Amino acid sequence: MSNRKRLSNTQSSSQARKHPGSPSTQEEDEDVTFTQPSTSQVQRGLQKVTEAQVEQKTAEVVQYFLVKEQRKVPVRRADLVKHVLKEHRNIYPEILKRAARTLDQVFGLKLVEIDPKNHLYVLINNLETSEGASPINSTDPKRGLLFVILSVIFMKGGVVRENVIWNLLKKLRVDPGEKHEDFGDVKKVVTDEFVRQRYLEFVRIPHTEPVEHELRWGQRAEKEVSKSKILDVMGQLHDRDPQSWSQQYREAHSSQNSTQQPGSSSQR
Incomplete structure (x- = not known):
């Protein structure tokens, strides 16, 4: 195989590995x-x-x-x-x-x-980010699934391995390996649809065999979803003062203040 052909194949492979979206x-x-x-x-x-x-x-x-x-x-x-x-x-x-x-x-x-x-x-x-609104205010069941995943990621420090999410969903009777009547292909929704929508980032962990991935909040979630409201919901579920999660509380109110700064929306 010539060097030119190898280069062509390498470039094609590189393009094929581009992340969804x-x-x-x-x-x-x-x-x-x-x-x-x-x-x-x-x-x-x-x-x-x-x-x-x-x-x-x-x-x-x-x-x-x-x-x-x-x-x-x-x-x-x-x-x-x-x-x-x-x-x-x-x-x-x-x-x-x-x-x-x-x-x-x-x-x-x-x-x-x-x-x-x-x-x-x-x-x-604007209604979803207003005071008193739910973190993801929608009748779409996928929004509920997204809220659960974002909540877990936030409460666990901002990044989790994919198996943590799959195991949690199984406990909620949502098996990622089976087609769900509301969500369809759950794994595809999480790792493709939510990623393309920029609600989640699905990143390969280097040097893992078999290959593993981790999930983080995406750019859209950072702008659209209120961490302080997620913390309020967690407090209600666990009957705890949200401030008892000190790290998450600081992050939630820090991010809330930053998104309220002038210029957070762009008209450039």
Whole structure:
């Protein structure tokens, strides 16, 4: 086999091992070529279009976010620019600002950039993060499953081996090895669907044989789910003062304060 062929096979294998939900090389390249317009560039761009054109493009961006939100799929800036903004990319900041305002005022959804490096955006329901709301307020049974998993990870210090989750679910009569009437393929939901939605991270533990993985909170969970409310629920379940879990209590209220700081949502 020639060196060129080996290199080609190595590259193909590397691409095949990409994590579920990770950007393709083409998408990464497209985002790299996109330069955030400056304020002066945006102003010049706005002079070349009508207000009606800006409103139309803003409506398209809002619709794009809402469609993605139905599947809880984060929106990548590269996709937004390529598929929606197109020739109006030079006024991207203004359109995103208007879209964020519409999503907030009309739909009660906050636009948040969960990954500034790769420019990933999600919508967060303002009602779900308001005082007194449940950590994950939804009639979808999968949300309940997610809440259980996030709670275990949080209470155990932020990272757990996968077998801890599988054993817990078995105790709750949810066998990861069997198809569940509400969740379907439980392992796929946890390790693929929740990972693609950025609620969980499913990471291989190096040098383990057989291969093992660990689970952590994903970027979306960090923005959307209240740790202090999870701690309140744990306190009610165990009849304990939430402050008795000192480490978790400090983390919960530290993260709560940080998410309330100005600029936690991005309109860039």
